[in-house]
Amino acid sequence: MAHDFELVDEKTIAELNTRGRLYRHRTGAELLSMMNEDENKVFGITFRTPPTDSTGVAHILEHAVLNGSRKYPVKEPFVELIKGSLKTFLNAFTYPDRTCYPVASQNLQDFYNLVDVYLDAVFHPRLTPLVLKQEGWHYELENAQDPLVYKGVVFNEMKGANSSPDRVMAELVQQSLFPDNTYGVDSGGHPRAIPDLTYEQFESFHRKLYQPSNARIYFYGDDDPDHRLELLEEYLGEFEPGVVDSSIGVQPRFTGPRELEETYAAGEEGEANKNMVAVNWLLEDGIDVDTGLALQILDYILIGTPASPLRKALIDSGLGEDLAGTGMESELRQFFFSTGLRGVDTDRIDEVKRLVPDILARLASDGIDAATIEAAINTTEFRLRENNTGSYPRGLVLMLRALTTWIYDRDPFEPLFLAAPLGALKERVATHDGYFEGLIRLHLLDNPHRTTLVLRPDTAQAQREEQEEKARLEQARSAMDEAGLERLVVETQELIRRQEEPDSPEALATLPRLQLSDLQRDIRTIPLDVVEAGGAAACTTYYHDLFTNGIAYVDLSFDLHTVPQELLPYLSLFGRSLTNLGTEKEDFVTLSQRIGSRTGGIWAHSLVSSHRTDPATVARFFVKGKAMVDQVDDLLSIMRDVLLTVRLDNQQRFLQMALEERAAEESGMVAGGHGVVDLRLRSQFDEAAWVSEQMDGISYLFFLRKLVEEVERDWPTVLARLERLHKCLVNRQTMLCNVTLAGADRSAFEPKLKALVSSLPEAPVERQTWTAECGARREGLVVPAPVNFVGKGANLYRLGYEMRGSVGVVVRYLRNTWLWDRVRVLGGAYGAFCSFDHFTGIIAFGSYRDPNLLGTIDVYDRSATYLRELDLSEGELTKAIIAAIGELDGYQLPDAKGYTSMIRQLTGVTDDFRQEMRDAVLGTTVEDFKAFGEALASVTEESEGVVVMGAREALEGVNREKGEEWLKLVPVL
Secondary structure, eight states, X not given: OOOOEEEEEEEEEGGGTEEEEEEEETTSOEEEEEEOSOSSXXXXXXXXXXXXXXXXXXXXXXXXXXXXXXXXXXSOHHHHHHHHXXXXXXXXXXXXXXXXXXXXXSSHHHXXXXXXXXHHHHHSBOOOHHHHHHHTOEEEOSSTTSOOEEEOHHHHHHHHHTTOHHHHXXXXXXXXXXXXXXXXXXTTOOTTTGGGOOHHHHHHHHHHHSSGGGEEEEEEESSOHHHHHHHHHHHHTTSOOOOOOOOOOOOOOOSSOEEEEEEEEOOTTOOTTOEEEEEEEEOOSOOOHHHHHHHHHHHHHHHSSTTOHHHHHHHHTTSOSEEEEEEEEOSSSSOEEEEEEEEEOGGGHHHHHHHHHHHHHHHHHHOOOHHHHHHHHHHHHHHHHHOOOTTSOHHHHHHHHXXXXXXXXXXXXXXXXXXXXXXXXXXXXXXXXXXXXXXXXIIIITOOOEEEEEEEEETTHHHHHHHHHHHHHHHHHHTSOHHHHHHHHHHHHHHHHXXXXXXXXXXXXXXXXXXXXXXXXSOOOOOOEEEOSBTTBSSEEEEEEOOXXXXXXXXXXXXXXXXXXXXXXXHHHHHHHHHHSOBSSSOHHHHHHHHHHHSSEEEEXXXXXXXXXXXXXXXEEEEEEEEEGGGHHHHHHHHHHHHHHBOOOOHHHHHHHHHHHHHHHHHHHHHTHHHHHHHHHHTTTXXXXXXXXXXXXXXXXXXXXHHHHHHHHOHHHHHHHHHHHHHHHOOGGGOEEEEEEOGGGHHHHHHHHHHHHHTSOOOOOOOOOOOOOOOOOEEEEEOSOSSBEEEEEEESGGGTOOOOTTHHHHHHHHIIIIIIIIIIIITOOSEEEEEEETTTTEEEEEEESBSOSHHHHHHHHTHHHHHHTOOOOHHHHHHHHHHHHHHXXXXXXXXXXXXXXXXXXHHTOXXXXXXXXXXXXXXXXXXXXXXXXXXXXXXXTTTEEEEEEEOHHHHHHHHHHHOTTSSEEEEOO
């Protein structure tokens, strides 16, 4: 097929083993086509979408274009894709100045299907007023006598987002530095401004900006690069060349520093001294890639680790509990740097304002420790070599990196070449004394474009904002006559009708879909060699022979069942202590430098899980590390030192860590409310979840608040507990090792690991008994949030349900149909989910940023009826099976594969069992859905647990309606 693409540039990126081509289409659209052997293929289309106000138009449009299109006239193609795709990524992002639509899949046909649906969605969406009402905002009025309320997915999403002080701080920092351009408004949308958005503005924004001439298109992976051009020509070919003015203006420079104060909604407990202070600099426009890399390394040098000099000096000052600010922001047109402290006493705010520039001036004058610089550069070099993008496809991360220049009409290849800029940087550092100190002076100290933001807690703000919203609604209602109110009732009913009306079979048939024959029937296995203790191994060791690009991943683990119950909450801080308190020979700064310069990182974490067949909880403590194979000696030596010679007696440093941990738990409570609620709910039914909740939930937050006081009041007692925990835990009798590296490197590695393990203490194993406080109950977690997080669950095994492998298909379908339609689309919540743990039998429902409460619980309760009465077509059943298989076959990088294999071993998930489960998924029938509906119907009020997080007024309203103390209120924030 002919196409109208012109090749503009072509480059080989050796460090990524990738060949890239940059094309320009006759319409002005640009294409970055990346070719390599990665089977996890990625596509993305990005439009520059700078808003001029805080109505959230770009954000709402991101949601809206995925609500049906010319070629695919179904209500939500996005959801239909989720129901029946093997995708490894499917989402969209709104940045302050761009909107990205990326997809990824390992299956070629599935990948092409996703690309086609997304291209049709962005260029030919069905942008009706009803779509704006559903995804953005609308007045809801079901009866003319009722009060008006606001509904809309983005409206409620942003109400929830603005309940997070960290999000408020980040937005205000950005707006303080960019008062005169697009970055000075809230691109996500502010709840006060969102209702100002009209349909005409909404539709016009799309018509103007979603044009090929404003598009940056991206492909990555092992698919046919010529076919990419053919696919795109089908869409771009019908457009004419055009010019879109979407440029991002440069913020005019300040002539001197500015200060501002704002407030955030604080909890009912007051906490008048929980102020946040951030000092912020806007850097000049036009920073080149080499300088940009240097500035990002400078950010790591200054605040990237607990031992970083700026971070350490701020924390050591005792003026706050933890770092505040965003660090070096490098994804917008102009870089900016922001740092400060949270948890600042009111009478010490001015000290913090002065402290940040004072510390920077001292560092610029006295110099930065050379070992700190070496560690930062080594860490950057290791990350480049590893290219570990976690759960994100590698191709997606590269797309986002390319966009940091591409979106501003600069070379998209530049940010992808890091080896050469890093080499040049190392040369500059070696030949220019004080290179990073010079960057501090030039870009920060001598930069007048500086703001200082003070964010004060306001315990009345949440209630005041709610009253202001009610007043706006009452004013809007009073402006309507009787006919206007009746019209609104009709419009509300029409929207509800449209939301409830199913897509026709003909419309659904337009969507491309896979068949069961496209699926792999056999499980994917991970190489595993189990070496029992004795001979070549001092403890049982799992080896995974995988290509790791010359990196060794090492997990050392110990059985947590040797830890008394009262010490379990200490585990997170104990894990941090290993690398953050220093050893007998090194203080923690020197230790941090050694870790950074000799390894890819060392950290600790805990795994707590139920077992497939054994009632005993699987609970292990891990010290994890990674290094280049030729640095394994350094890695294992450091691991030995931190396990054997950690200094636990540094009271001040431990107190700082406890304060940081407490601040992190508090700041993440509302932002991650759905996870908090889910863990709290599960802890009612299962020992493993109960233990996890003690170490990382509401219980852990309460523990930290008491611990901070105890460290200050009775340090010897706390120290004795830490030392006891150390002695109980570090015992090679309970040790297990997990190693992921290329098989060719194993023979040299094994004796080194054996030497490390043999050096650790050995003692009789004393297993402890834990008494989990389980039992179904109803709790209301009180936080200052205008939206709710609603959870409900039960243990179906205790009610007689017998597990079927098909349950994964059923639960996933329930989440993507009934819950999505009722809780998100009709209810206006940002998200809804349910999950079933086949180890324990726990079914858990949850919602995210939800304006409703009892209405959502009612939806959960009606799930049983929905499944029992479900009339599922063969096509819909096939889609559900395919999606479940896609979830089972999620893409993983080598370190994740090795860790997953180990977890399967520990929890009794054999390959035979996995194949049995896969076969059951592939053989799912409609009867399996109905059977699970019967199981849900057996849940009674006595057997269910309910956990809700929200504002006190909302929770008390539930108790008034359901009866006193239906929810036991638990003040959290």
